[in-house]
Amino acid sequence: MLLLATIRLGEGAYGVTIRAELLRTARKDVAVGAIYTGLGRLERSGLVESWLGEPTAERGGRAKRFYRVTAKGLEVLHHKRRAMEGLLEGLDLTGEVAHG
Amino acid sequence: MDKTTKPPHGATLLLNLFAGESDFPQIEGDLREEFYQLASQSGPEPARKWYRREAWRNARALIRRPSVINALVGAAFCVAVFRLVTPLFFRWLRFELASAPRTPGLGFLLITLFEIATVLILGAVMSRVLKGRESLLRLTFTLFYLLTTAKFIIFSRIYAVWLSEPWHFAAIHSAMDQLGLLCVVASFWISSLKMERLTGVAGRER
Numbered sequence: 131m132l133l134l135a136t137i138r139l140g141e142g143a144y145g146v147t148i149r150a151e152l153l154r155t156a157r158k159d160v161a162v163g164a165i166y167t168g169l170g171r172l173e174r175s176g177l178v179e180s181w182l183g184e185p186t187a188e189r190g191g192r193a194k195r196f197y198r199v200t201a202k203g204l205e206v207l208h209h210k211r212r213a214m215e216g217l218l219e220g221l222d223l224t225g226e227v228a229h230g
Numbered sequence: 231m232d233k234t235t236k237p238p239h240g241a242t243l244l245l246n247l248f249a250g251e252s253d254f255p256q257i258e259g260d261l262r263e264e265f266y267q268l269a270s271q272s273g274p275e276p277a278r279k280w281y282r283r284e285a286w287r288n289a290r291a292l293i294r295r296p297s298v299i300n301a302l303v304g305a306a307f308c309v310a311v312f313r314l315v316t317p318l319f320f321r322w323l324r325f326e327l328a329s330a331p332r333t334p335g336l337g338f339l340l341i342t343l344f345e346i347a348t349v350l351i352l353g354a355v356m357s358r359v360l361k362g363r364e365s366l367l368r369l370t371f372t373l374f375y376l377l378t379t380a381k382f383i384i385f386s387r388i389y390a391v392w393l394s395e396p397w398h399f400a401a402i403h404s405a406m407d408q409l410g411l412l413c414v415v416a417s418f419w420i421s422s423l424k425m426e427r428l429t430g431v432a433g434r435e436r
Contacts, residue, residue: 162288163289164291166257170253172369188264190262
């Protein structure tokens, strides 16, 4: 989800915007600390890269850290998407939900 | 928006426990940015309420990180070593002093000095090992130490001894116990703060 939200935001992906995007599109209210924990893990795996912006007064002099998905991250997403589509193929989820 | 509007002090202090985390400036900056946005839209009070809630949520998220868990384990280790070593020294000292001429207060003084020396070493070593997480280490050490002391007071029924004594003896004994407790906690804080300053200065000089 973090990877997808980061792609959706393009060059403007940082903690606040990623949090807002997750809330808006996935209805997930995630603490910003948890977002950075996940992004840190993705960065160590080489799936995202980050750079620091300029510090601003409204952030108490703290700089923004922007994120972007790397080529490896995109490849992993494609692979996961194919796997998901393969698993979903032939399934009637509406029926499964009705059974559940 | 009022320029003097600031995030609640208590919530900021709670977040500052995690100041050693490498992404702490970003977390704090993001929270402040959202706080000021909310304050300009809905007013300072809803923004402060939101900040308090987010500080707790972030503390819960950050406490699961391995680096933070290491600090908690480090504090628990210090308390465990202290609780293990002190009774051994006490037993040895009682054996040694049994044959010596009785000097009132000598045993208490030696035990207190030993306790202070032990926590000074533990505080310095652990603060060096857990560089960047010293404030969390100090706070959790204090908490664990007070909890183990409370457990000791309840399970050893020492309070019954205090209650059975005439009030002035009870007051003296409880004051001495509290003085010992204060010495242990204060020594840990002093050595940890000193080591934090030393490693901070060394880091800046490099």
